[in-house]
Amino acid sequence: MSSLSPNVLLLEQTNQLKGLFSIIRSKDTHRSDFVFYSDRIIRLLVEKGLEQLPVETHDVQTPLDVTYEGVKFLGKICGVSIVRAGESMEQGLRDCCRSVRIGKILIQRDEETALPKLFYEKLPEDISDRYVFLLDPMLATGGSAILATEVLISRGVKPERIFFLNLLAAPEGIVAYHDKFPNIKIITGGIDPKLDAKKRIEPGVGDFGDRYYSI
Ligand code: PRP
Numbered sequence: 001m002s003s004l005s006p007n008v009l010l011l012e013q014t015n016q017l018k019g020l021f022s023i024i025r026s027k028d029t030h031r032s033d034f035v036f037y038s039d040r041i042i043r044l045l046v047e048k049g050l051e052q053l054p055v056e057t058h059d060v061q062t063p064l065d066v067t068y069e070g071v072k073f074l075g076k077i078c079g080v081s082i083v084r085a086g087e088s089m090e091q092g093l094r095d096c097c098r099s100v101r102i103g104k105i106l107i108q109r110d111e112e113t114a115l116p117k118l119f120y121e122k123l124p125e126d127i128s129d130r131y132v133f134l135l136d137p138m139l140a141t142g143g144s145a146i147l148a149t150e151v152l153i154s155r156g157v158k159p160e161r162i163f164f165l166n167l168l169a170a171p172e173g174i175v176a177y178h179d180k181f182p183n184i185k186i187i188t189g190g191i192d193p194k195l196d197a198k199k200r201i202e203p204g205v206g207d208f209g210d211r212y213y214s215i
């Protein structure tokens, strides 16, 4: 499925990652384990996202007075979470990027129609100068991520500076998102076969926000 587009970066499906997904997919997993093991996958997504950023050469002297020909990151970043479930990914980004700025976009999917509704946005003033990690663990129909990305673009963010970090996707969502934004990289931990009749990812993890925050 990731062969659909070079802009879909699927985490390597190692046994380690499958083990983490097996825990969070199980309906018998309680909230504290769901949070702990989701956070481990989120950390992998953040690291993969950071790998996409451009660097410039940067030499340093080691304590042996020898030059190490290194690199340093170029440019400024920020995170933007799609509230509520996307907020679960903020700490993983903070753990890797000290004092990173975070914006929020509150979008909720209508439970009957699965159509997204935008309620609120609060974004860094200088977001158009930044690389943006868009955070949402679930990509189902793609409606929420598309709406959030339209908000970012309306604020002047260049599509090629947006990286969408996503824990689990459905093929429908990937296709819908890339039809609109072919140049935006989706970095995902897994791609499930389909959506069910209620537009839930199948087999999926259920309602991610409920499992992470409230049940
Ligand atoms: C979930 C999820 C995504 C969206 C994905 O959010 O976090 O934002 O659905 O579905 P889509 O691709 O079909 O738009 P939901 O609106 O259920 O709210 P929550 O984050 O509060 O759980």
Ligand code: URA
Binding pocket: 085, 138, 140, 199, 200, 201, 202, 204, 205, 206, 207, 208, 209
């Ligand atoms: N949102 C979720 O939390 N889970 C799904 O399967 C689809 C949307």
Ligand code: MG
Binding pocket: 082, 083, 084, 085, 086, 107, 108, 109, 144
């Ligand atoms: Mg949501």
